[in-house]
Amino acid sequence: xxxxxxxSRLILWSSVALLFVLLPFVFPGGFxxxxxSQLGIAIxxxxxxxxxxxxxxxxxFGHAVYFGLGAFVTAHxxxxxxxxxxxxxxxFMPLVGGLAGxxxxxxxxxxxxxxxxxxxxxxxxxxxxxxxxxxxxxTTFFGGEGGIVTNRTAGGVVWGISYGPQIQVYYLIAVWCFxxxxxxxxxxxxxxxxxxxxxxxxxxxxQFVGYNPTRVRxxxxxxxxxxxxxxxxxxxxxxxxxxxxxLGLMASGNVVLMAFIGGIGQxxxxxxxxxxxxxxxxxxxxxxxxxxxxxxxxxLLIILFSPGGISSLITIHAPVWRAGVMKRLLPSYxxxxxxxxxxxxxxxxxxxxxxxxxxxVGVNVxxxxxxxxxxxxxxAFFLRRAIRAVTQVWEDLTPELARWS
Amino acid sequence: MEFFLITLLNSLSYGLLLFMxxxxxxxxxxxxxxxxxxxxxxxxxxAYFAYQTGMVFGFWPALxxxxxxxGVIGAITERxxxxxxxxxxxxxxxxxxFGLAYVIEEVVHLIWGRAxxxxxxxxxxxxxxxxxxxxxxxxYRAFMMLVSVGMLVSLYxxxxxxxxxxxxxxxxxxxxxxxxxxxxxxxxxxxxxxGGCALAGLAGxxxxxxxxxxPGMAFSVGSIVFVVVVVGGMGxxxxxxxxxxxxxxxxxxxxxxxxxxxxxxxxxxxxxxxNSSWYAGLSITISQTAPVLxxxxxxxxxxxxxxxxxxTRET
Numbered sequence: 001x002x003x004x005x006x007x008s009r010l011i012l013w014s015s016v017a018l019l020f021v022l023l024p025f026v027f028p029g030g031f032x033x034x035x036x037s038q039l040g041i042a043i044x045x046x047x048x049x050x051x052x053x054x055x056x057x058x059x060x061f062g063h064a065v066y067f068g069l070g071a072f073v074t075a076h077x078x079x080x081x082x083x084x085x086x087x088x089x090x091x092f093m094p095l096v097g098g099l100a101g102x103x104x105x106x107x108x109x110x111x112x113x114x115x116x117x118x119x120x121x122x123x124x125x126x127x128x129x130x131x132x133x134x135x136x137x138x139t140t141f142f143g144g145e146g147g148i149v150t151n152r153t154a155g156g157v158v159w160g161i162s163y164g165p166q167i168q169v170y171y172l173i174a175v176w177c178f179x180x181x182x183x184x185x186x187x188x189x190x191x192x193x194x195x196x197x198x199x200x201x202x203x204x205x206x207q208f209v210g211y212n213p214t215r216v217r218x219x220x221x222x223x224x225x226x227x228x229x230x231x232x233x234x235x236x237x238x239x240x241x242x243x244x245x246x247l248g249l250m251a252s253g254n255v256v257l258m259a260f261i262g263g264i265g266q267x268x269x270x271x272x273x274x275x276x277x278x279x280x281x282x283x284x285x286x287x288x289x290x291x292x293x294x295x296x297x298x299x300l301l302i303i304l305f306s307p308g309g310i311s312s313l314i315t316i317h318a319p320v321w322r323a324g325v326m327k328r329l330l331p332s333y334x335x336x337x338x339x340x341x342x343x344x345x346x347x348x349x350x351x352x353x354x355x356x357x358x359x360x361v362g363v364n365v366x367x368x369x370x371x372x373x374x375x376x377x378x379x380a381f382f383l384r385r386a387i388r389a390v391t392q393v394w395e396d397l398t399p400e401l402a403r404w405s
Numbered sequence: 406m407e408f409f410l411i412t413l414l415n416s417l418s419y420g421l422l423l424f425m426x427x428x429x430x431x432x433x434x435x436x437x438x439x440x441x442x443x444x445x446x447x448x449x450x451x452a453y454f455a456y457q458t459g460m461v462f463g464f465w466p467a468l469x470x471x472x473x474x475x476g477v478i479g480a481i482t483e484r485x486x487x488x489x490x491x492x493x494x495x496x497x498x499x500x501x502x503f504g505l506a507y508v509i510e511e512v513v514h515l516i517w518g519r520a521x522x523x524x525x526x527x528x529x530x531x532x533x534x535x536x537x538x539x540x541x542x543x544x545y546r547a548f549m550m551l552v553s554v555g556m557l558v559s560l561y562x563x564x565x566x567x568x569x570x571x572x573x574x575x576x577x578x579x580x581x582x583x584x585x586x587x588x589x590x591x592x593x594x595x596x597x598x599x600g601g602c603a604l605a606g607l608a609g610x611x612x613x614x615x616x617x618x619x620p621g622m623a624f625s626v627g628s629i630v631f632v633v634v635v636v637g638g639m640g641x642x643x644x645x646x647x648x649x650x651x652x653x654x655x656x657x658x659x660x661x662x663x664x665x666x667x668x669x670x671x672x673x674x675x676x677x678x679x680n681s682s683w684y685a686g687l688s689i690t691i692s693q694t695a696p697v698l699x700x701x702x703x704x705x706x707x708x709x710x711x712x713x714x715x716x717t718r719e720t
Binding site: 053057059061111112114115117118119121122123125126127129130133134136137249253256257260289290292293295296297299300303304307351354355 | 501
């Protein structure tokens with residue numbers, strides 16, 4: 001087994017840390033900073049989700065429950081600090097959220113992890129619905145429709161940090177994001193992480209080796225709940241308000257999309273997914289009402305054509321890159337890109353026409369309809385050929401690559 | 406007594422509606438091992454199609470047209486979606502239907518908008534069937550029960566008495582053998598999927614105008630249907646039937662009780678101080694807990710009997 005800490009990995013992680021430090025200088029401004037803060041939270045959340053789906057094989061549709069409960073407990077903790085019930089620097093508040101996530105996932109995980117596979121998926125969904133429905137019932141804790149409002153400066157100034165300015169909150173999120181990323185990576189290298197992989201691949205055999213698959217699932221789920229809780233706590237600190245929406249089905253579905261679009265096969269896959277999905281949500285929703293539709297379509301496309309997500313698209317090209325034959329793939333890729341863009345433009349045209357009624361001011365609606373329809377048809381025609389061409393080149397390359405791998 | 410009888414009738418009709426949904430889901434699940442996340446979306450499509458075709462042809466043709474349309478969409482989904490994803494395993498299949506649920510909801514937004522549509526009970530069924538004590542029982546609910554029971558019986562007859570039903574049953578347990586005997590098993594799968602979706606569509610036609618036809622209806626019904634399937638035992642039609650009626654009555658009855666723990670204690674002579682710190686928690690009435698009860702039942706079932714009421718398999 002390779003060592004967890006070798007030279008190249010050290011360089012990689014320190015450059016990630018450096019990137020986190022430098023990002024606010026590269027993208028200054030309030031909007032960029034708030035996006036960056038969201039990204040940090042999304043990365044923690046997506047990675048913690050992948051501890052379940054990618055590493056333990058548990059497809060959960062209720063992961064936002066632990067995120068949300070962690071967020072609510074943190075909100076109350078901050079309010080207690082403000083009321084002077086107890087003292088805790090804001091910098092350590094994410095631990096409170098994490099512990100809350102841990103406690104709740106220990107409790108609920110005991111019930112849900114008893115059955116793997118599809119029943120687990122349904123049960124996690126049921127639990128998520130139950131918690132979401134209870135959120136509207138227990139208004140003292142969840143604050144009803146309005147949610148719970150907090151004040152992130154409640155802890156006062158500690159070591160010169162007040163958490164008034166957004167930049168300080170960003171660095172808090174960055175530090176916790178880095179710690180969580182590192183810890184979650186380390187977990188994948190521990191015996192526990194390996195056994196979790198074994199449970200995912202063949203629970204029966206794991207049982208014969210002497211491990212209890214249910215318990216392994218339970219432990220992994222609790223740990224995932226812990227990190228989700230950290231993410232929730234950071235959300236509370238970031239927005240200073242938390243509503244029952246954050247633990248609902250939409251939020252749970254969102255993290256499934258993030259992890260899967262990014263790719264659950266690699267540790268870093270969900271990071272890509274988190275970044276992409278957060279960007280799409282922030283930017284696309286400014287431009288179009290139909291952004292959720294594009295999102296769903298992207299998700300379906302990835303499942304149909306690249307079930308390993310974006311990260312697997314990258315990793316399958318590693319041997320091609322090493323063999324130095326990338327340039328043979330390029331022409332067919334350019335063809336596919338061109339055809340794909342034409343099709344995409346046509347599809348966007350059709351969807352937006354359906355939503356808005358008109359597309360370009362001053363141009364006849366019928367003309368835009370015909371034009372978009374034509375683009376879809378022409379694009380699809382060439383896209384089919386492009387896909388065939390790409391498959392052909394890959395087949396030609398396979399014997400050569402076999403020598404390199 | 407009046408409350409009890411009327412609520413019983415209502416829960417029966419609601420339970421039968423749930424069964425129409427869960428039977429399709431169960432059939433698809435036990436045959437293909439695929440949990441169709443988009444099942445409730447097909448229910449929603451059924452309601453919208455019935456609304457749309459009903460505007461043109463009237464309710465009665467829509468009652469047949471809408472489920473057929475939904476079935477066709479189901480067949481296309483299976484043929485060009487699920488069958489392709491099948492080789493990537495069950496998780497990918499599940500996620501595919503999950504993504505499909507997203508897309509269907511958005512397409513419904515796109516075509517019919519975000520507000521509820523005016524899908525009404527047809528005039529010919531909009532009358533009082535009988536009056537029980539002082540409560541009028543609407544004919545439409547009775548009609549709904551009639552269609553559900555009719556559907557149930559015909560489903561049973563098709564599965565047990567016809568040739569195609571026997572092939573379907575055989576494909577459930579021994580797909581390779583059925584294939585070897587010269588039957589087109591993938592086509593059988595497609596038919597079952599389409600049939601399950603058509604059942605969901607029929608439930609949508611019946612439920613859409615009784616409740617409300619809006620884009621959120623899929624999500625609100627979907628999770629209840631999952632609870633039904635888990636409680637009944639995955640893959641068991643009988644279990645799904647019992648669980649549907651059970652959960653239908655739990656939901657219907659609990660909404661009617663406006664009692665809380667405090668009222669109960671007051672009835673026993675114990676008055677709880679409204680300044681007590683537990684007051685907020687204890688003053689929750691049964692009707693307020695109604696949305697949570699089915700899920701609580703599911704959790705209890707999982708603790709006591711993880712395979713569900715009638716389930717035969719542990720996983």
